[in-house]
Amino acid sequence: MTLVTAVADAASPDVANAAPMVSFEKVVKRFGGASGQPEFTALDGIDFSVARGSIAGIIGRSGAGKSTLIRLVNGLEKATSGTVVVDGVEVGGLSEDGLRSLRRQVGMIFQHFNLLSSRTAFDNVALPLEIAGVDKAAIKAKVGPLLDLVGLGDKAGRYPSELSGGQKQRVGIARALATDPKLLLSDEATSALDPETTHSILDLLKRINAELGLTVLLITHEMEVVKTVASHVAVIDAGRIVEAGRTFEVYADPRHETTRTLLASSLNLPEWLRNGIKRQPSAGDRALVRLVFFGDTAFKPLTGRLVAELGADVNILAGAIEEIAGEPFGSLVVSYSADPAVMARAQQFYAETGLKTEVLGYVA
Structure with a gap:
């Protein structure tokens, strides 16, 4: 590369x-x-x-x-x-x-x-x-x-x-x-x-x-x-x-697992939450997902629409608005049920809206 x-x-x-x-x-x-x-x-x-x-x-x-x-x-x-x-x-x-x-x-x-x-x-x-x-x-x-x-x-x-x-x-x-x-x-x-x-x-x-x-x-x-x-x-x-x-x-x-790992270490997550992240979900676990806002998605009320799509199950855990190499950039870390049906609805929503996302892992 x-x-x-x-x-x-x-x-x-x-x-x-x-x-x-x-x-x-x-x-x-x-x-x-x-x-x-x-x-x-x-x-x-x-x-x-x-x-x-x-x-x-x-x-x-x-x-x-x-x-x-x-x-x-x-x-x-x-x-x-x-x-x-x-x-x-x-x-x-x-x-x-x-x-x-x-x-x-x-x-x-x-x-x-x-x-x-x-x-x-x-x-x-x-x-x-x-x-x-x-x-x-x-x-x-x-x-x-x-x-x-x-x-x-x-x-x-x-x-x-x-x-x-x-x-x-x-x-x-x-x-x-x-x-x-x-x-x-x-x-x-x-x-x-x-x-x-x-x-x-x-x-x-x-x-x-x-x-x-x-x-x-x-x-x-x-x-x-x-x-x-x-x-x-x-x-x-x-x-x-x-x-x-x-x-x-x-x-x-x-795109690469190493990049995602380095990025996750820079997120402003509580230590107890970082230490509890798992790569694979168990029954009843919640998905930990990073939402990225820039370009066309920066000024759209997509978080509210995600909550409407998945219901009150969505929790906002961390967020920041910052600059990267001089460009504005926003991110939120949210959690919701890792049930396959919920995950599928979320993925469809992301595909329809163009919202960039990354599953950081799963927590109990």
């Missing part, structure tokens, strides 16, 4: 029609297989591309292959077969000098910040410039504006131990931007942060993307991160892309 990540609708046609910033073609990555070690396939036939100027997300559970995939982009790992192309350059064919040049064009931010505790915020941001041999005057002229950009102009002299988690991540972002990269990789960069700080970091990434035209490729296990910031998403499971497309469409109408 291929992910062709288009840039935002507001992007210029020239950018939208340009060659992808990143492309994977039939990429396989295996580990082991030598000295009697068992062979493990981490990535199995990956095909997708990320358009210039876009924010794209790769989402999957732990062990799905996300980190391996992103390490192929900056040459920290080499594909067993297939090609990884960044800005027109095949990564696997680069020499050590070529890899160093590539890494100056590819910034990276990490889950645990990876700041040097003995260096101030200013000095942490300056580090890649020092390594590149930039003179002190040029470093000073570069680092100050970067700290201002991430909202830390007044924290230049602070050490990591004096900064909050969100501030540390902002330093990490400024450091990643120091060499004027064309591509920014985010490896679970918000998973160690609280929800409020996560949103502030994601807002910063969106602003950097818009103001600098920087392509952003982020990996995460959190659907909330993807729907907040990414225009397109690929879902990875067991080393394969199992679903991909516009974030709005994938979120509204998930």
Whole structure:
């Protein structure tokens, strides 16, 4: 399955029609297989591309292959077969000098910040410039504006131990931007942060993307991160892309079981209800169903009509109105009898009205 990540609708046609910033073609990555070690396939036939100027997300559970995939982009790992192309350059064919040049064009931010505790915020941001041999005057002229950009102009002299988690991540972002990269990789960069700080970091990434035209490729296990910031998403499971497309469409109408599972984890359901969900119904159980409202169905009184169709048996358990990649989107989680006759009437109603639905499972 291929992910062709288009840039935002507001992007210029020239950018939208340009060659992808990143492309994977039939990429396989295996580990082991030598000295009697068992062979493990981490990535199995990956095909997708990320358009210039876009924010794209790769989402999957732990062990799905996300980190391996992103390490192929900056040459920290080499594909067993297939090609990884960044800005027109095949990564696997680069020499050590070529890899160093590539890494100056590819910034990276990490889950645990990876700041040097003995260096101030200013000095942490300056580090890649020092390594590149930039003179002190040029470093000073570069680092100050970067700290201002991430909202830390007044924290230049602070050490990591004096900064909050969100501030540390902002330093990490400024450091990643120091060499004027064309591509920014985010490896679970918000998973160690609280929800409020996560949103502030994601807002910063969106602003950097818009103001600098920087392509952003982020990996995460959190659907909330993807729907907040990414225009397109690929879902990875067991080393394969199992679903991909516009974030709005994938979120509204998930096709693969892995996507549905990741989505269910982001729904605002009480813990006691989540823990009681079953895959198959027993006698007397109730179906737990997610109703999705967008486009033509967004302003129709379909919930009331569903209640009229099925009777007072319908319970509303959760609901939200939000934006996904800038588009309005509403969802309700309802329950009603899992009796086959009731389920059949509901399905007929959904087919007649065009309402998108998903059975999350069954509860007693």
